[in-house]
Amino acid sequence: QVQLQESGPGLVKPSQTLSLTCSVSGGSINNIGYYWSWIRQHPGKGLEWIGYIYYNGRTNYNPSLKSRVTMSVDTSKNHFSLKLSSVTATDTAVYYCARGRWGSYSEIDYWGQGTLVTVSS
Amino acid sequence: DIQMTQSPDSLSASVGDRVTISCRASRSISNYLNWFQHKPGKAPQLLIYAASTLQSGVPSKFSGSGSGTDFTLTISSLQPEDFATYFCQQSYSTPHTFGQGTKLEIK
Numbered sequence: 304q305v306q307l308q309e310s311g312p313g314l315v316k317p318s319q320t321l322s323l324t325c326s327v328s329g330g331s332i333n334n335i336g337y338y339w340s341w342i343r344q345h346p347g348k349g350l351e352w353i354g355y356i357y358y359n360g361r362t363n364y365n366p367s368l369k370s371r372v373t374m375s376v377d378t379s380k381n382h383f384s385l386k387l388s389s390v391t392a393t394d395t396a397v398y399y400c401a402r403g404r405w406g407s408y409s410e411i412d413y414w415g416q417g418t419l420v421t422v423s424s
Numbered sequence: 425d426i427q428m429t430q431s432p433d434s435l436s437a438s439v440g441d442r443v444t445i446s447c448r449a450s451r452s453i454s455n456y457l458n459w460f461q462h463k464p465g466k467a468p469q470l471l472i473y474a475a476s477t478l479q480s481g482v483p484s485k486f487s488g489s490g491s492g493t494d495f496t497l498t499i500s501s502l503q504p505e506d507f508a509t510y511f512c513q514q515s516y517s518t519p520h521t522f523g524q525g526t527k528l529e530i531k
Binding site for chain 2: 307342348349350351352354363365366367399403407408409410411412413414415416417
C-alpha cells in the first residue's frame with residue numbers, strides 16, 4: 304500500500320520560503336509510471352493544483368505560482384519536495400502531496416493527509 | 425484555465441438514499457474527469473477516473489458518467505461512511521483544476 308506523508312514547518316514568516324517534503328513508502332519514486340504532485344487548500348476554499356514533478360526532474364507548475372515554486376525529487380531518499388518563496392498570508396493553506404499516474408488520464412491515485420502551513424509573523 | 429463547477433455545494437440525504445452530484449467544465453475535457461471522496465483529517469480517496477472507470481477497491485455503489493463538459497457522480501444506497509465531501513478534478517490540461525466540492529451530510 305502506497306503512503307505519502309508531508310512534513311515541514313507549520314508556521315512560516317511572511318516573505319520567507321515555505322519548504323515541505325513528501326516521504327513516499329510502499330512504492331519507488333523512480334517508477335516511470337507515476338508523477339509526484341503538490342496541491343493546496345486554502346481555509347474554507349477549494350483545492351488548488353500547484354504542480355508536479357516527474358522522477359527525472361521534469362516539472363509542470365501552475366502558471367499562477369510558477370515564479371515562486373520549485374519542486375525537486377530525491378530518489379535516494381524516496382521523497383520529493385516543494386519550495387514556495389516570498390510567502391504571504393494568502394499562502395496559508397493545507398498542503399497535500401500526491402501521486403499521479405503518468406500517461407493516459409493522469410489521475411491522482413494516492414494522497415497524503417495534508418499539512419497545515421500558516422504564514423504569520 | 426478550465427473552470428470546474430460542482431452542484432450542489434451541499435446535500436442532505438438519509439441512509440439508504442441514492443444521490444447525484446454534478447460537475448461542469450468551462451470547456452470540453454473529453455472524459456478526463458476524476459472524482460474523489462474526502463473525509464476530515466484523512467487523505468482524499470480516488471473513486472472514479474476517466475469519468476466512469478471505478479478505481480480498484482472502490483465499491484460499485486459509486487458510479488460516474490458524462491463526457492465533454494457535463495459529468496455526474498452517483499452514490500447508491502448511502503451508508504454512514506459515505507457522508508463526506510466529494511470533489512471533481514479535470515486532468516485534460518494543466519493546471520489540473522478542481523471543483524469546489526460538495527459536502528454530503530446526513531439528514
